[in-house]
Amino acid sequence: MFLIYWIVAFCEKFEGTPGYVIPNGYISDPSPWLEALGDCEGDILVQLLKAANFLDIPRLIDAGLLKVKSFMDGQNIESIRGILNLPADLSPEEEQEIADKYVWNIIDTRDDNDSSMG
Helix, strand or coil: CHHHHHHHHHHHHCCCCCCCCCCCCCCCCCHHHHHHHCCCCHHHHHHHHHHHHHHCCHHHHHHHHHHHHHHHCCCCHHHHHHHHCCCCCCCHHHHHHHHHHCHHHHCCCCCCCCHHHC
């Protein structure tokens, strides 16, 4: 029942707005979406994402993923592992190899003035 509350409350916040078009780039102002989810976090957020996926509510899926991302912003690898409950199963060498290969995952190289991303 509590999960239905979150879904309905979210959808009501966007009632009367134009149809949702899934963005194909960086969302420059996620605050309305994050505000629409309020203090939803943890297990409820995971359940909400699953329900949004099942019910095919793309705006809610995107908002939930932005909320998850907001929890990870500025966190180090160990903190992110804790947030996602992931084991530290890579050797230091493997971690370095991944960091070298996927530096974009760790360092935001996006130009904030780039209007092509949204």
